[in-house]
Amino acid sequence: MTEALARTIDHQRARFPEGLALDSGAVIAPLAVAYRTYGRLNAQRSNAIVVCHALTGDQYVAEPHPVTGKPGWWEAVVGPGRPVDTDRFFVICANVLGGCMGSSGPAEPMPDGSRPWATDFPSITIRDMVRAQKLLVEHLGIGRLLAVVGGSMGGMQVLEWAATYPEMVVAAAPIACAAYHSAQNIAFHEVGRAAIHGDPDWVGGRYWQDGRIPAKGLSVARMVAHITYLSEAALGRKFGRRLRGASALTFLEDVFEVESYLRHQGSTFVRRFDANSYLTITRAMDYFDLAAEHGGEVANAFRGTSTRFLVASFSSDWLFPTEESRALVRALNAAAANTSFVEIATDKGHDAFLLDEPVFHRALGGFLRGAAERVGV
Amino acid sequence: MTEALARTIDHQRARFPEGLALDSGAVIAPLAVAYRTYGRLNAQRSNAIVVCHALTGDQYVAEPHPVTGKPGWWEAVVGPGRPVDTDRFFVICANVLGGCMGSSGPAEPMPDGSRPWATDFPSITIRDMVRAQKLLVEHLGIGRLLAVVGGSMGGMQVLEWAATYPEMVVAAAPIACAAYHSAQNIAFHEVGRAAIHGDPDWVGGRYWQDGRIPAKGLSVARMVAHITYLSEAALGRKFGRRLRGASALTFLEDVFEVESYLRHQGSTFVRRFDANSYLTITRAMDYFDLAAEHGGEVANAFRGTSTRFLVASFSSDWLFPTEESRALVRALNAAAANTSFVEIATDKGHDAFLLDEPVFHRALGGFLRGAAERVGV
Numbered sequence: 001m002t003e004a005l006a007r008t009i010d011h012q013r014a015r016f017p018e019g020l021a022l023d024s025g026a027v028i029a030p031l032a033v034a035y036r037t038y039g040r041l042n043a044q045r046s047n048a049i050v051v052c053h054a055l056t057g058d059q060y061v062a063e064p065h066p067v068t069g070k071p072g073w074w075e076a077v078v079g080p081g082r083p084v085d086t087d088r089f090f091v092i093c094a095n096v097l098g099g100c101m102g103s104s105g106p107a108e109p110m111p112d113g114s115r116p117w118a119t120d121f122p123s124i125t126i127r128d129m130v131r132a133q134k135l136l137v138e139h140l141g142i143g144r145l146l147a148v149v150g151g152s153m154g155g156m157q158v159l160e161w162a163a164t165y166p167e168m169v170v171a172a173a174p175i176a177c178a179a180y181h182s183a184q185n186i187a188f189h190e191v192g193r194a195a196i197h198g199d200p201d202w203v204g205g206r207y208w209q210d211g212r213i214p215a216k217g218l219s220v221a222r223m224v225a226h227i228t229y230l231s232e233a234a235l236g237r238k239f240g241r242r243l244r245g246a247s248a249l250t251f252l253e254d255v256f257e258v259e260s261y262l263r264h265q266g267s268t269f270v271r272r273f274d275a276n277s278y279l280t281i282t283r284a285m286d287y288f289d290l291a292a293e294h295g296g297e298v299a300n301a302f303r304g305t306s307t308r309f310l311v312a313s314f315s316s317d318w319l320f321p322t323e324e325s326r327a328l329v330r331a332l333n334a335a336a337a338n339t340s341f342v343e344i345a346t347d348k349g350h351d352a353f354l355l356d357e358p359v360f361h362r363a364l365g366g367f368l369r370g371a372a373e374r375v376g377v
Numbered sequence: 378m379t380e381a382l383a384r385t386i387d388h389q390r391a392r393f394p395e396g397l398a399l400d401s402g403a404v405i406a407p408l409a410v411a412y413r414t415y416g417r418l419n420a421q422r423s424n425a426i427v428v429c430h431a432l433t434g435d436q437y438v439a440e441p442h443p444v445t446g447k448p449g450w451w452e453a454v455v456g457p458g459r460p461v462d463t464d465r466f467f468v469i470c471a472n473v474l475g476g477c478m479g480s481s482g483p484a485e486p487m488p489d490g491s492r493p494w495a496t497d498f499p500s501i502t503i504r505d506m507v508r509a510q511k512l513l514v515e516h517l518g519i520g521r522l523l524a525v526v527g528g529s530m531g532g533m534q535v536l537e538w539a540a541t542y543p544e545m546v547v548a549a550a551p552i553a554c555a556a557y558h559s560a561q562n563i564a565f566h567e568v569g570r571a572a573i574h575g576d577p578d579w580v581g582g583r584y585w586q587d588g589r590i591p592a593k594g595l596s597v598a599r600m601v602a603h604i605t606y607l608s609e610a611a612l613g614r615k616f617g618r619r620l621r622g623a624s625a626l627t628f629l630e631d632v633f634e635v636e637s638y639l640r641h642q643g644s645t646f647v648r649r650f651d652a653n654s655y656l657t658i659t660r661a662m663d664y665f666d667l668a669a670e671h672g673g674e675v676a677n678a679f680r681g682t683s684t685r686f687l688v689a690s691f692s693s694d695w696l697f698p699t700e701e702s703r704a705l706v707r708a709l710n711a712a713a714a715n716t717s718f719v720e721i722a723t724d725k726g727h728d729a730f731l732l733d734e735p736v737f738h739r740a741l742g743g744f745l746r747g748a749a750e751r752v753g754v
Contacts, residue, residue, distance in 0.1 A: 180618065181618070182609060182612070182613060182618075183609070183612040183613045183615075183616045183617055183618065183633070183635045184604065184607075184609040184612045184613070186618070186633050186635055186636065187600075187604045187612060187635050187636070187639055188601075188604060190600070190633075190635070190636040190639055190640070191568075191597060191600045191601045191604070191639070194593075194596065194597050194600060194639075194640065194643070195572055195575075195597045198572075198576065198593030198594065198596070198597060199575065200577055216571075216575030217575065219571065219575070220568060220571050220572045220575060220597065223564075223567070223568045223571060224565075224568045224601050227561065227564045227565060227568070230561075232559060232560070232561040232695075232698075235559070235560040235561045235564060236559060236560045236561070238560075239560045240560055241557065241558070241559075241560065241563070241666055241669075255660070255663065255664075256560070256563050256567075256663065258560045258563050258564050258567070259563065259564070259567040262564055262567055262568070262571075263567075263571065266571070283632070286632065286633065287632075289618055292618070318609075318695070321609075
């Protein structure tokens with residue numbers, strides 16, 4: 001399926017024959033970075049904003065998705081007149097390294113073209129993803145970014161951008177994330193990986209050989225992850241205990257609406273996402289730990305920075321609770337970074353960062369306008 | 378495996394040839410109820426306490442488990458000198474209807490002895506479980522229970538006992554539970570069921586035919602459930618982000634200690650629990666909704682009751698949050714039931730009800746002593 005996608009969708013890509021050296025010591029060469037852009041780069045090349053996507057997102061931020069036909073995943077935030085205003089800013093979004101929408105990853109052919117990387121794709125880190133994006137930004141002739149913006153795993157990338165290339169980042173907005181992945185989040189990821197590994201159609205990662213996909217395992221992985229993206233209140237409001245149809249007690253069928261919803265989430269996901277990519281990217285998230293990368297203190301990652309930060313959290317997000325954003329803000333303050341923090345009151349859980357949240361949108365829009373004024377855009 | 382267990386373990390059972398009529402309309406006949414007792418019934422038959430077990434518990438409350446050899450699951454609470462003091466009280470614990478430790482359930486032979494019930498076992502409810510326990514209690518010659526006590530799904534049974542047989546229950550202690558199963562909890566159960574259904578070794582429930590068990594699916598189900606039994610703080614304290622061994626980036630192996638722990642939880646579970654039982658019992662929990670059974674109001678279930686209640690919750694329990702216990706207490710108050718409520722401050726999550734929590738133990742012990750004094754035990 002994913003191979004079929006790779007053949008039929010003509011993703012826009014930058015190619016880097018020299019490749020990329022990874023944190024693991026491995027080198028991916030050549031490297032491909034698939035991306036989309038929105039808006040126009042100004043003459044001073046000073047209005048570029050990189051948007052970083054989350055675990056199951058991709059580069060199709062603000063346009064219909066080429067596989068599902070659904071609207072872009074962040075059209076509420078990126079577009080003309082939106083907080084990331086494409087009438088004013090030049091927006092770049094790359095498919096992450098390890099992804100399955102055209103960037104180098106497990107579903108893409110190995111350098112010799114013989115077969116997909118599959119499980120031979122090297123382990124990667126969030127910092128590796130950012131290094132690949134930096135190559136793309138330079139390839140586009142841009143030396144400094146007005147801003148880097150992203151939520152969830154996208155927020156982790158924002159933090160790595162600001163920590164690794166501070167001179168390139170005027171403003172950074174890490175949203176609904178944390179400076180590390182918690183034990184509970186690692187545990188949920190491990191459930192998803194166990195479900196994929198346990199699916200006989202995963203075939204040790206070689207499902208590409210005869211066109212199978214580990215649909216059941218990947219679907220279970222998506223189902224459990226999806227629960228963590230919502231809140232108990234959101235699930236309760238959306239579905240409560242509503243029954244699907246008859247109230248008859250049945251052994252096998254879906255009884256409650258929330259079950260059908262989750263199953264649907266699982267089954268549509270497997271049509272657009274590669275299982276080996278899911279394994280690779282969840283692992284990269286699990287590895288993420290800014291403190292460990294910087295001598296045990298998050299603040300060390302940002303000392304001396306002139307980047308301005310907007311940290312945003314959502315009150316009902318239990319995947320990346322507000323307390324973890326507060327800890328991040330304390331570290332930024334300890335590093336004397338110029339930092340704003342906003343906690344958005346919402347009962348929509350982690351997914352709120354993708355939804356219509358006017359307070360969040362005003363905060364982000366104002367922050368980006370302020371950054372633009374600061375550098376004269 | 379479960380069949381092997383059923384053959385090799387000589388569970389103590391009561392048999393009811395007349396069977397049991399279920400909420401679904403089906404009848405299970407004959408009915409078997411496996412059980413254990415601790416302590417001695419007094420001459421007045423007034424010191425009996427029923428302990429109700431949780432989803433994956435069984436009747437081996439206060440003695441080594443016959444399969445795993447581990448201590449009984451509630452030895453912290455039930456035993457000589459413990460809050461449920463077996464020097465003073467006669468404790469009965471039955472394997473729930475639908476379970477896999479000797480009571481009628483999917484792993485037990487069908488009435489004609491031809492094969493296990495498997496997916497032909499009827500859908501059951503928490504109230505059906507309690508009806509089976511009532512038959513056992515009467516079989517033991519007991520007309521009134523000093524108390525019914527249980528946590529999690531055990532607490533749901535306590536509530537059904539008090540609602541269905543109020544004249545038989547002097548005191549009721551529903552612990553770490555709620556008057557209904559939330560959409561989020563249903564969703565987590567559905568993930569587990571999807572993992573079992575998706576395991577080819579489940580074979581549509583007929584894995585007993587050639588001695589297979591859906592170990593991978595059941596293990597994933599256990600892993601995701603286990604996360605919900607803990608708290609983020611407990612996982613963080615227990616494992617944090619500790620690596621298992623080398624820090625090398627690997628694709629397939631467990632990297633973090635929390636992963637090994639979860640996998641171990643999954644793999645040991647499948648050796649003692651039947652997958653079809655897991656499907657049956659999780660569904661019974663999902664159906665649980667006292668308000669729906671009583672004209673839309675929980676209070677209706679308890680109007681006119683003379684049962685005394687102790688409701689206990691644990692502050693970091695996110696499976697059955699304190700707020701749901703408070704709602705239960707409000708309903709009991711609206712029904713003018715004599716009700717005490719205690720929220721235990723702990724960061725150990727839902728599992729705290731099984732652990733060494735002195736404040737909880739003092740509250741429960743005092744409550745049971747008070748009930749005993751009230752009826753002259």
